[in-house]
Amino acid sequence: MDLNLQELNATEFPVPAELESNIAITSLSQLYNWGRRNSMWPMLFGLACCAIEMIATASSRFDFSRFGFEVMRATPRQADLMIVSGTVTKKMVVPIVRLYNQMPEPKYVLAMGACASGGGPFKEGYNVVSGMDKYLPVDVYVPGCPPTPQALLYGMIALQRKIDGQSIANGDDVPWYGVGSAEPTPVPVLGPDIIDPRQMDMIRRQAERAANDMAALGMRELPAAMQMVAAKAPTATAAPVEAAPVDGNALAFVLPAGGRPWEEAEDIREKRRLRALARKAVRASRRASAEEE
């Protein structure tokens, strides 16, 4: 990239016209931002159809190298920018957050397309998250389904403008210069439905409320996990399970029959295993008799 000192010359001190190509009077923030904005390295990964447009943006016709997004890096440790290009499934959000945590500061996130910005056509689908910003701090959103390469370039330039506005004199702008290591973004837990550990308290409170309300209807309506939560919650109604505290903050719950929930789960698994073995034996005997005939 050509060095254009006039880009940096933004002070009230006059520079003689004949020296403008040789001398720049500037601030440290501006020099720092100028270096960062012109050497953003995006991480090399794509998720769905939007990724095709991202690839087109990197190729010769649009060529985002012209703007300093020079090389896409195949490792998070050498990347400054995460372009989330495509549909983010609940399964995929876990490695995405983990990769984000592995990127060094300063780092930025660009949500490309309707899916990454808010779920897109799959919003509230059983397997899709409703926007990457639920899990990562998104700096720029590029709308469209899919956005064109021009739109992505515009979003990248918007990110450069955002970087231009940051100042190393303002701690909020450059938190990575703070004392101590940065807090990693919590990696969501992949379960029956994805859980953000930051929302654990809220989820627990909501589960307790739901359990209390449903206790009046009868605990048989609740799954075993909810029964445990209900037993923990202070309630006037008689709880059909009792809580027995064990080491630390953990609680062990005993079902009325004397068993524990995980033992019950093991029991169910064992029954399933036996049923599967029985079906397998029936199939094998049918096959054997067919071969004899």
Ligand code: SF4
């Ligand atoms: S926004 Fe549209 S083009 Fe992009 S990943 Fe979603 S469905 Fe595909």
